[in-house]
Amino acid sequence: MTTAGVRATARIAARADGRGGTALPVLDGDGPLALRRIRAHGDEARVMLVGAMSGPLGGDHFTVEAQVGEGARLHLASAAATIALPGQAKGEARYDVRIQVADGGELRWLPEQLICAQGSELYVGTRVELAPGARLVFREEQVLGRSGEEPGRLGSRLTVRVGGRAVLDQELACGPGAPGGWDGPAVVAGHRALGQLVVVRPEFANRPVEARMLGEDAALVPLAGPAALVTALAPDALRLRRVLDQALAALEQAHSS
Numbered sequence: 001m002t003t004a005g006v007r008a009t010a011r012i013a014a015r016a017d018g019r020g021g022t023a024l025p026v027l028d029g030d031g032p033l034a035l036r037r038i039r040a041h042g043d044e045a046r047v048m049l050v051g052a053m054s055g056p057l058g059g060d061h062f063t064v065e066a067q068v069g070e071g072a073r074l075h076l077a078s079a080a081a082t083i084a085l086p087g088q089a090k091g092e093a094r095y096d097v098r099i100q101v102a103d104g105g106e107l108r109w110l111p112e113q114l115i116c117a118q119g120s121e122l123y124v125g126t127r128v129e130l131a132p133g134a135r136l137v138f139r140e141e142q143v144l145g146r147s148g149e150e151p152g153r154l155g156s157r158l159t160v161r162v163g164g165r166a167v168l169d170q171e172l173a174c175g176p177g178a179p180g181g182w183d184g185p186a187v188v189a190g191h192r193a194l195g196q197l198v199v200v201r202p203e204f205a206n207r208p209v210e211a212r213m214l215g216e217d218a219a220l221v222p223l224a225g226p227a228a229l230v231t232a233l234a235p236d237a238l239r240l241r242r243v244l245d246q247a248l249a250a251l252e253q254a255h256s257s
Contacts, residue, residue: 005059059089120152
């Protein structure tokens, strides 16, 4: 008999408030997904995702949905890393992210790492829909196993569309049960922390980034649209964050409007 896991959804809607700021008419989280509004920064509303319990566990299905309206600015962070753990329920856990940003809207999606503990099975599905004039900073960091333990199984798919056109659609599978070679030089090359940074800005259409290496285990590439992608590998989460932070700072400085 299969035991049903926990189902939880967090919803955020950001709208321009007409006074030069951003309102949050929808800020609703249930179960293990709690949302807290924190101090705003200028015209940018800021939200913290707070895990109210462990998970996701096997069989759980978490969903986070964010909608940013025209002229609104939203920054989302999380209070701590998300740790996928084995549970009593059969089957993999699932974590879905659904993002929509309208023309003139901006989203900075900067949560903490997602860690796949030994024995866990997790699938992460992220779909981002952006209007042609939207802006995005999206960071995704995944850690295969806690310190000193074997990794859990991780599957993920990230899709980013701008104006209805796909600029990024990629899948990854790591850990026990993944296709052979996932730990080899063509995928994670023995590293246990992997991450990516997607930056979408309208000015990239006329001034695209130049592809280049960012050290031995990170690269910056332009995407087929007003977007850029940084991919990075590292032996641990701390060094992965350092690489991605440096890449973001360099991109924002070089292409500041």
